[in-house]
Amino acid sequence: MKIIIGLTGGIASGKSTVAAMLKEKGAWVVDADQVARQVVEKGKPALDEIVEAFGTMILQADGTLNREALGRGVFANDEKRRLLNQITHPRIRREMLHIMKVFRENDPRQVLVLEVPLLFETGIDQLVDQIWLVDIEEEKQVRRLMERSKLSKREACARIQSQMPQTEKRKRSHILIDNNGDRHMLQKGVNHQWEELMMQLNNKTGSKKQDNGC
Numbered sequence: 001m002k003i004i005i006g007l008t009g010g011i012a013s014g015k016s017t018v019a020a021m022l023k024e025k026g027a028w029v030v031d032a033d034q035v036a037r038q039v040v041e042k043g044k045p046a047l048d049e050i051v052e053a054f055g056t057m058i059l060q061a062d063g064t065l066n067r068e069a070l071g072r073g074v075f076a077n078d079e080k081r082r083l084l085n086q087i088t089h090p091r092i093r094r095e096m097l098h099i100m101k102v103f104r105e106n107d108p109r110q111v112l113v114l115e116v117p118l119l120f121e122t123g124i125d126q127l128v129d130q131i132w133l134v135d136i137e138e139e140k141q142v143r144r145l146m147e148r149s150k151l152s153k154r155e156a157c158a159r160i161q162s163q164m165p166q167t168e169k170r171k172r173s174h175i176l177i178d179n180n181g182d183r184h185m186l187q188k189g190v191n192h193q194w195e196e197l198m199m200q201l202n203n204k205t206g207s208k209k210q211d212n213g214c
């Protein structure tokens with residue numbers, strides 16, 4: 001039996017850290033941020049559409065996308081962000097569908113993890129078997145984001161608020177991975193969920209929702 005997990009969480013919640021732990025355990029991990037970079041490479045139609053929508057000032061001298069400039073524009077403006085999403089999200093979803101097909105038909109691994117920050121917003125949540133959410137308190141998220149991406153508090157909050165609220169994501173997820181502690185605690189949580197998953201796969205029960213009693 002094979003399973004496709006959608007791994008999500010807010011910006012700087014710890015998705016990549018969890019993804020690296022799952023890779024270590026043998027999962028095939030695909031990062032949507034990397035896929036998103038590929039779809040806007042120089043020469044790809046998505047980049048032409050972005051230039052048409054945002055102007056040539058979002059290009060660098062060599063004709064590649066100036067990500068910092070585009071990021072500054074879209075994280076401060078809902079309308080612009082929606083426009084960018086309209087150009088990029090269908091392409092990201094299409095590429096993810098292709099990866100899923102390759103996984104199902106040609107890959108020996110049992111677990112595919114799609115690490116997708118905007119899992120619900122892109123509709124990729126509808127394509128996966130199980131949703132794992134990296135859960136973090138907002139105060140900690142802001143601190144880690146400011147530190148990691150060298151952003152002011154205002155900039156960090158604008159990025160967090162541009163995404164679906166964590167409470168909503170919790171309701172839509174099957175498994176929560178708590179990342180409010182240190183890395184050791186996170187590893188323990190991941191180990192636990194992986195063991196549960198292996199039991200599910202080997203028993204072939206494949207229950208989707210976490211059973212919380214009754």
Ligand SMILES: CC(C)(COP(=O)(O)OP(=O)(O)OC[C@H]1O[C@@H](n2cnc3c(N)ncnc32)[C@H](O)[C@@H]1O)[C@@H](O)C(=O)NCCC(=O)NCCS
Binds near residue numbers: 033067085162
């Ligand atoms: C705006 C862009 C140019 C900024 O590039 P930059 O290199 O600075 O950031 P990077 O791509 O590494 O993204 C960092 C994080 O920002 C968040 N983020 C990215 N795009 C968005 C968005 N459209 N809305 C909300 N949050 C976003 C995610 O949590 C992501 O992990 C870039 O993120 C982009 O092209 N975004 C649109 C594509 C997309 O939705 N990507 C997310 C994958 S589903």
Ligand SMILES: Nc1ncnc2c1ncn2[C@@H]1O[C@H](COP(=O)(O)OP(=O)(O)OP(=O)(O)O)[C@@H](O)[C@H]1O
Binds near residue numbers: 010017
């Ligand atoms: N438990 C932890 N304790 C301390 N720092 C952590 C912990 N987990 C993650 N971090 C740090 O927090 C930052 C964000 O983590 P990570 O890059 O894994 O998040 P992400 O959700 O993948 O981010 P993005 O949404 O930008 O892709 C990184 O600097 C990482 O090293």
